[in-house]
Amino acid sequence: MKIAKLLLGAATIFCTIGQAQAQGPETEILEEYASPGVRGMGKGKGIVIGYERLPQFDIESEARDNRLESGSGRIRRHNKFDVRINAPILNKPQTKLIFGIDYKFEEFNFTDVTPAAYDLYEYLEDKNLQSIGSQLVYLRSIDNRRFYLIRLKGELNGDFTKDDLDTDLIDYFKSTIDVAYGWKKSPDYAIGVGLQFGYTFGRKSVYPAILYNRTFNDRWGVEAIFPANTRVRYNLNEKTLLFAGYRLEGASYNLTVDKGNLSEFGEIELRRTDVKGILRLEREIYDFLWFGVEGGFRQYYRNRVFDEVGSRDEILDNDLSGAGFVRVELFVVPPRRFMEKNK
Known part of the structure; x- marks a missing residue:
């Protein structure tokens, strides 16, 4: 759900503006220029390193093409790793321009995978499904009430190697455009609407979102990009934040299978969507320097394989059992002396 990441990322990056200029929880004094962030939100993350792990769960694959067979298996481990870096290249009171790069991969390890095992599982075993991306986020504050965001992002998604990128770079490339418009009602309340034109679920489509950031008092708040992401925030103190909520996640990967029955299709596409209940x-x-720990339950909504990139023709429908998960993060935020200087 990239529009969720856009809005939430922008909110955390720029929330310091509102926090620095707001006077107190009982006032309604707005900052000079509007931003998506509200008082009490965490500091913007400049560098993030994350690792996520899911334990054992079952998988059943139903063939939707007569050239393939159905199968079942057990995934003993599902790992995810990501690194993100965001840095301002323009930082004026009314205009912000943020450049970001990220790298992430996920891998599946199956129980008892042999050369005679099911084609898809044998192929995915220990395979790095990678994503390399870069983006530009533009935030413009119209006045102390209104703001808008534009994000341009390009990604390379799939099972590619360095040699693949040297020869077939364009085959793995996907672009995304996000736009959002918002209103700052008070230092504790911001709302907005947004659209994404991109490949969140494989085929290029338009996806909507509604931003709702609200701080109710010194302890409690809500951060939401509905329907993709909603969480309740509890500020234990200025150094500790607790969250509870849910998050929708999606990904798509271009796969080039050269063995087994799947090789008949050439380049195929794996698309997945899941929902997570989260405590963080x-x-x-x-x-x-901060760290984050989150855990909860992940339930797959869709996990499907298509006969070619961007196609509507489904050849495999995978049913993955629900499972618990744990994620750890280490991230860098603006130093306290920098925040005091801005005040």
Whole structure:
């Protein structure tokens, strides 16, 4: 759900503006220029390193093409790793331009995979499904009430190697455009609407979102990009934040299978969508260095394979059992002295 990441990322990056200029929880004094962030939100994340792991769960694959067979198996481990870096290249009171790069991959390890095993599972075993992306986020504050966002992003998604990128770079490339418009009602309340034109679920389509950030008092708040992401925030203190909520996640990968029955299709596409119920803790380690820990339950909504990239013709429908998960993060935020200087 990339529009969710856009809005939430922008909110956390720019929430410091509102926090720095707001006077107190009982006032309604707006900052000079509007932003998506509200008082009490966590600091913007400049560098994030994350690792996620899901334990054992079952998988059943139903063939939707007569050239394939159905199968079943057990995934003993599902790992995900990601690194994100965001940095301002223009930082004026009314205009912000943020450049970001990210790298992530996920891998599946199956129980008892042999050369005679089911084609899809044998192929995915220990295979790195990768994504390399870069983006530009433009935030423009019209006045102290209104703002808008534009994000341009390009990604390479799939099972590619360095040699693949040297020869078939364009085959793995996908672009995304996000736009959002919002209103800052008070230092504790921001709303907005947004659209994404991109490949969140494989085929290029338009997806809507509604931003709702609200701080009710010194402890409680809500951060939401409905319907993709909603969480309740509890500020234990300025160094510790607790969250509870849900998050929708989606991904698509271009796969080039050269063995088994799947090789008849050439380049295929794996698309997945899942929903997670989440409990999360964020805690300061030292000034600019924080860590995050989250856990919960992941339930797959869709996990399907298509006969070619962007196609509507489904050849496999995978049913994955629900499973618990745990994720850990280490991230860098603006130093406290920098925040004090901005005040």
